[in-house]
Amino acid sequence: LPPILFLFMFGQHVAGWFGLMVRVCSAPMMLIGKSVSDAYASEFSKLLRDDPAALKALFVRTFRKLALLGLAPLTVIVVGGPFLFGLVFGEAWTEAGVYARFVALYTFAEFCCFPLFLTPSLLRRQRVQLAWDGVLIGALLAGLWTVWSLGWGPRAAVLYYGLCFALMYFIHVWISYRMLSSLDTEA
Numbered sequence: 001l002p003p004i005l006f007l008f009m010f011g012q013h014v015a016g017w018f019g020l021m022v023r024v025c026s027a028p029m030m031l032i033g034k035s036v037s038d039a040y041a042s043e044f045s046k047l048l049r050d051d052p053a054a055l056k057a058l059f060v061r062t063f064r065k066l067a068l069l070g071l072a073p074l075t076v077i078v079v080g081g082p083f084l085f086g087l088v089f090g091e092a093w094t095e096a097g098v099y100a101r102f103v104a105l106y107t108f109a110e111f112c113c114f115p116l117f118l119t120p121s122l123l124r125r126q127r128v129q130l131a132w133d134g135v136l137i138g139a140l141l142a143g144l145w146t147v148w149s150l151g152w153g154p155r156a157a158v159l160y161y162g163l164c165f166a167l168m169y170f171i172h173v174w175i176s177y178r179m180l181s182s183l184d185t186e187a
Contacts, residue, residue: 001137002161005144006154014154017096020089021158025077025100029070029111036066037115044122056180059119063112063173070111077104102155103162109169119176123183128175136168 003022007015040062047054076084077100085097100107120129143164147157 002140002144005141006157009144009148009157010154017093017099018154018158020093021085021096021099021103024085024096025103025107026110029073029107030114032069033066033111033114036062037118040115041118041122044118048122052183055183056177059116059177059180063116066112066115067108070108073111074104074108077101077107098155099158102159103165106162106165106169109166113169113173116173116176120179123179125179128179132168132172132175136165139168140164 003015003019006018040058043058044055047058080097081101081104082094082097085100086094089096117129120126120132140161143160144157147153147160
């Protein structure tokens with residue numbers, strides 16, 4: 001949805017830069033995240049059955065390891081995003097590197113949080129996930145529409161996009177952690 005919105009709001013050049021940035025920044029993170037997610041879900045299911053008290057420790061340990069691993073790519077994107085995009089894809093794509101810098105916190109949050117997104121489903125609390133998805137979509141659409149209608153330009157829209165997703169990912173982790181904390185009080 002966001003690339004289509006950027007195309008509508010700012011034109012094909014901005015949508016192209018945005019699309020390239022998303023592919024380059026998210027693909028490696030999601031590839032690693034998918035592997036970690038599969039391992040997390042397997043271990044989580046086993047612990048849910050055998051030792052529910054250990055779930056919170058698994059959650060925190062997984063988050064910490066991912067956060068430490070994600071610091072290097074975060075730093076590279078923030079420091080050298082525009083230069084690297086220009087070097088690899090050509091000078092015309094430097095703006096995509098600027099966008100990458102604006103969404104670096106989101107890319108970091110995605111890397112740290114994506115594998116943990118299964119927590120509500122594994123706890124059979126899909127309604128919480130659905131509510132979170134609804135709030136994310138609403139906040140994203142409302143914010144992008146506001147940025148566009150105020151004429152703040154594509155960089156402001158990309159920055160809002162990155163901050164909105166980063167905040168919502170960290171909120172998801174907080175909600176998931178609270179769910180696991182409530183298991184401690186139920187036991």
